[in-house]
Amino acid sequence: MPEAMGNIYETDDSISEYLEFHYGDEYLGVPNFPVACVQAVLSGIGDAPKRKALDIGCSVGRSSFELAREFEQVDALDFSTRFIVSAIELQEHGVRRYTVRDEGDLESFREAKLETLGLGGAADRVKFAQNDACNLKTHYTGYDLIFGANLIDRLYDPAAFLAAAKERLVAGGYLALTSPYTWLTEHTDKDKWLGGYKEDGENVTTLHGLRRALEPDFELLEQSDIPFVIRETRRKFQHTVAEFTLWRKKPERD
Ligand SMILES: C[S@@+](CC[C@H](N)C(=O)[O-])C[C@H]1O[C@@H](n2cnc3c(N)ncnc32)[C@H](O)[C@@H]1O
Numbered sequence: 001m002p003e004a005m006g007n008i009y010e011t012d013d014s015i016s017e018y019l020e021f022h023y024g025d026e027y028l029g030v031p032n033f034p035v036a037c038v039q040a041v042l043s044g045i046g047d048a049p050k051r052k053a054l055d056i057g058c059s060v061g062r063s064s065f066e067l068a069r070e071f072e073q074v075d076a077l078d079f080s081t082r083f084i085v086s087a088i089e090l091q092e093h094g095v096r097r098y099t100v101r102d103e104g105d106l107e108s109f110r111e112a113k114l115e116t117l118g119l120g121g122a123a124d125r126v127k128f129a130q131n132d133a134c135n136l137k138t139h140y141t142g143y144d145l146i147f148g149a150n151l152i153d154r155l156y157d158p159a160a161f162l163a164a165a166k167e168r169l170v171a172g173g174y175l176a177l178t179s180p181y182t183w184l185t186e187h188t189d190k191d192k193w194l195g196g197y198k199e200d201g202e203n204v205t206t207l208h209g210l211r212r213a214l215e216p217d218f219e220l221l222e223q224s225d226i227p228f229v230i231r232e233t234r235r236k237f238q239h240t241v242a243e244f245t246l247w248r249k250k251p252e253r254d
Contacts, residue, residue, distance in 0.1 A: 015060065015086050016098045016110075021230050022062030023090075023112030024100070027237055033228035034062035037149050037244065041176045042070060044222050044246040045145065048174065054143045056133045056161075057151035061087030061126065065114065067147065068122040075140055077131040087128045094120060102234040134160040141168045147176045150228075150242060152206075154187050158194050162213045171251045175218060178226055178242040181206040210245060218247040 022034050053071040055064040060083055064076035078084050090096040094114045099107040114120045131137055133148070134157040146165045152158045165175050183196040183206075190197070194213065195206030211220065223245050230238040 012082070013101065015082060016100055017230055017232065018060045018083065019086065019096060019098045019112055020100050020110060021228070022060050023096075023117065024110055024231070027229045027231055028239060030227050030229045030239070032062075033226065033242075034149065035066060036226050036228075037147070037176070037178055038063050038066040040222075040224065040226065040244050041067075041145065041147060041174070041246065044176070045174050048172070049144050052143050053145040053147060054140060054168065056146060056148045057154065058087065058128070059083045061090065061128065063147065063149060064126045064128070065091075065117075065119040065123055067145070068125040069119070071145070072125065074126045075143075076126050076128045077133070077136075077140070078128075079130065079132055081130045084128050084130050090114065091123050091126060091128065094123075100231065133164070134158075136164050136168065143169050143173055145169075145174045145176065149178045150180065152177060152179050152194060153181055153183050156188060157192055158188065159192065159213055162210075166214070166217055166249065169249045171249060173249045174221075175214070175247040175249065176244070177210070177247075178244045179206065180240045180242045182240075207243065207245070214247055216250075218249050220245060221248055222246040 026032055050071045053067045053074045055067060055074055055076045058064045058076040058078050061076055064074050068074045076087065086096065090112060096112045098110050100110055102108055114123055133151060134155055146169055155161055169175060181196055183193045194209030195204050197204055223243065225241050226244045227241045232238065
């Protein structure tokens with residue numbers, strides 16, 4: 001990729017919002033979300049093996065770089081080629097410039113720099129690629145950790161992703177998920193929702209749906225809230241609370 005790429009300001013709204021969300025300022029006193037998620041994962045898995053991790057739905061890659069400080073290899077995948085290209089440019093140049101919207105047509109200039117965030121050293125352990133969580137290529141396998149942040153309620157077939165996660169983890173491997181469970185038919189047909197509906201008059205929550213899909217092959221180890229704030233403009237923010245769940249694939253039985 002030509003060196004000049006590192007100097008171009010990213011102005012696409014969704015990419016800029018995600019660059020700011022992952023690498024930019026903290027807002028409303030809420031800590032950086034990808035960093036908080038990876039801290040929750042690392043404290044949950046303790047001294048478990050850290051050979052290979054999969055960050056699925058990685059967007060512009062902050063959690064992938066954070067995981068690479070601990071894991072020997074991180075495969076970082078997203079459906080969106082534009083997010084992946086942005087992450088690769090940051091990886092290759094160590095810096096990514098972008099603008100954020102202030103009000104109307106007014107913008108401010110920002111810079112994401114891996115070195116400043118202490119992420120320079122391990123960045124080359126991440127392999128970014130475009131791929132589909134619901135139809136993963138076969139060579140994406142043998143993981144000690146699969147991490148999917150705010151992904152399941154954006155998938156067209158979340159159950160297919162969970163089934164693949166089960167297959168692609170080593171025995172005793174970990175699955176870490178976060179989601180605000182904001183099911184929308186524009187992303188997921190209603191018959192594919194994991195929860196957020198009534199069945200025979202009873203509420204089916206997404207946590208219940210996750211248990212149905214994952215137990216008995218997985219045990220639920222942890223469940224907590226992780227808040228996040230996405231800046232839209234200088235005066236407009238999305239403040240959301242995701243649920244973090246950490247699951248462990250049970251060792252194979254003889
Ligand atoms: C709400 S964003 C979360 C991004 C990032 N994990 C985070 O927490 O900031 C959802 C991400 O999932 C990606 N995505 C949606 N459908 C996907 C699929 N089928 N396979 C892989 N990624 C997908 C989107 O491109 C987007 O980057």
